[in-house]
Amino acid sequence: MLDKVCTDTNIMTVAPLNHAMPLRGPDISYDVHTTTESFKQLQQWVAEYGDVFPITQKTRKGPGLFVNDPDVIKHILIKNNKNYIKGVGFERVKMLLGNGIIVSDGAFWRRQRRMIQPAFGRDVIAELSKLVEQLNQVFLTRWQMLARENACIDITEETNDLALQIILHSLFSDDVKTIYEQNDGNPFAILTDDSARDLKLAVKFRGLSRIVGDIITQRRQSKAERMDFVSLFMAARDKDTGEPMSDKELIDEVMTLIVAGSETSATTLNWVWYSLAKHPEVLARAQQEVDQASYTESPGFEHIEELPYLRQVVEEVLRIYPPVWLFTRKALAQDEVNGLTIAPGTDIFISPYFMHRHPRYWPQPEKFDPSRFSEEASKAQHKTAYIPFSAGPRRCIGDFFAIVENQLHFGLMLRHLTMEYVEDHPIELAPEVNLRTRYPITMRLHTRK
Template identity: 35%
Template sequence: MTAPSPAPPPAAPRIATGPRGLPLIGVVRDVRKDVLGWLTRTAAEHGPVAQYRFGPGRAYLVTHPDGLKHVLQDHVKNYTKDHYSYAMVRRIVGDGLLTSQGETWLKQRRLAQPAFHRARISAMAGQMVRATLELSEQWATSKRTGEPRHAVRDMMALTLRIVGEALLGTDVRAETEAVSAAFNVISEQTVERFRSLRLLPPVLPTAYDRAFRRANHALREVVARVIAKRRERQEDLGDLLSMFMLARDEETGEQMDDAHLQSEVLTMLLAGHETTATALSWAWALLHQNPDAEKKLHEELDAVLGGRPPTAEDVPRLVYTRRVLDETLRLYPPVYILSRKVMEDDTVCGYQILAGSSLDISPYVTQRLPEFWPEPERFDPDRFTPEKIAARPRYAYFPFLGGPRQCIGNNFALMEGTLILATLAQHHRPRMVAGYTPTPEPLITLRPSRELPVLITAR
């Protein structure tokens, strides 16, 4: 009897190709000029894994869903946040849930998880709708006077208020202007510093560095006041801040100090309101540009709500409203790119990935790949029927990332976005002002340009 032939040796990993860039700086100039265009071209020209130099370091761009599953889920420990982009974010929020790793992150995640339980989030729906109804009254006044508004500004103020009330048990409306102004400075500088390889901390006595320090100090003053108010009350409100303030270390029995609390509150304030506000702003622009989708949205709101404010119980019935939100997040994911550090050599989609490199992933690019999204630039909420979702790979769509580091607030954000959209779209149709076309501004999040100036019109 003939012995079976030995299995062929595994194929050697391929070496990824990529844009050549310039000596010393690599692709830095192209990224600074047009990061979204550069990402899209690189994926189209070099396939599921591309390799390039960003400054002196090697980097990879992984765009195929199979590769993303490998990085974000199956081999997540090999792709860490020990990356200079996160070092920059730590200058703003410290070592909170967004930036921490290992046992520290796991402990923080376990502590915060109960605050994001579905039943607890549903109980926050009333606060979300009440805050939105107040904005609706302001829009009604602007509708009568013809006063233009800035949708981004309105959505930022609204979601900041909701995060403050729902997660922190604090009314932060008086702080909205200070938070927005400070975060705008920090967002612009953080992105500019990263893309210019200006990696030193902002400690120099220059006007540029002083502006960063002033903005960072202003944010921390706001957060310090929030924590001080809650310490005075000594109440368990059942919100996220209560859970952090009352938690004790299992071994030492110590509670979180104010510095640690500050990191968590900053993370929730900034990550918890900026991303949802950005998505909602894009939704208004896309509905204006796509009247058929807007008509279907209005028909659903009339049929489900009949003119009354929505509740948590309505959210599962607002199927098309949610699809509008999902399709908006597909086209304009607030977090459009993020990076990891590669700890050990690996193979992704058959390509060699070397230890010590950076690895970039981009929801903006993957969520526009034509093999998974026919006519990818077209706004079509019906891409998110259950049948179409089931036919796509899991990581063809990942605005909240995935795996163990999936955004802890994804359900909070989706319910919040659905309720805000339903509450306002029942009565108002924001129209972009004449001559304005929204273009993406890739800062820390992907905002529409010029804060999306709109006129509020009646349905």
């Protein structure tokens, strides 16, 4: 039914909106942040002022502009992306990341992206999938034991742990063992134990750079060959100068990937578990797909094409609960799009959360329906009305990896386990740096016959 609605609407033919000034906006001055308070404020303003509205900022210099129109978003992120830098949105993680690829801009960012990009190619992800598969197996064995005991599990904590372990193994492969041994456990677990992105955490986290620095030094001395991100980054050369990254640059990029690749992935795994438990018809279809796939025990990279429905489930979860619910750009020079004039220095706020729930682009936006992402239905979508990974040259470098990670996880777990959602806490959004669940999600897992 929904497929039909999407196709019939033929969303791509919706005429661009005109945003000629003057635009209406709130009459208070306000600084938008990645906080629950700003989320609630924006929710109210989106209802009141519509798709594009100015915000007078309280302490920041330039004007603010909230944009919830896919044509304007396309212009900013893709067509005229050169006119925009990243802006204020990563303020709260900036202190964790030094000058890593998420926060850097201009020529330095371009150089880093060119050097890092090959590490996210299909062949590398295929290799890293073997590590992901092994980690999933370890979790499955433990969860099967808990299922036999009819015990409840905190799926939020478990997926936090799994996602962190996946990114650490993808970066350091078997050096992870050394790191754990030398630090009496996982020193990076402070990221999952402490969700406040404050100065205290930043200081603790930056302190861990030393561990990364030591690994880099040891690797320079040893000849052992490894297949992981750190090795690939160390081997990368600037195509113009032939130079490798300095130790400081390497450390910043590694620390960036730990932050960028763990919480977003953990949040997604967590929301997929929840969404499957709440939608038995979707779960049944996903289980059927998993049961019919050609692997015996556990899926590998070569099986992901056999799991298209799981992919759709993940895509729909990323629509309803986009982990990065808000990001920003800053305009360099004056710009014009569809009647809208953007002044130099404007801080632009783009929210995947509000874009993904816009009824003009998403019929029945609150409804969880993975069939929106069937091949046929996807053709009718406005491409920049779906931006969980952003768009354009700054699009998430780990997008494919993140989807594969989910397919491998659920391709294995749904073969062996089914879940029952235990309603011990209310489900409430916690829109901070990532869109998490305010309270942990509890599941009782059952072994499938």
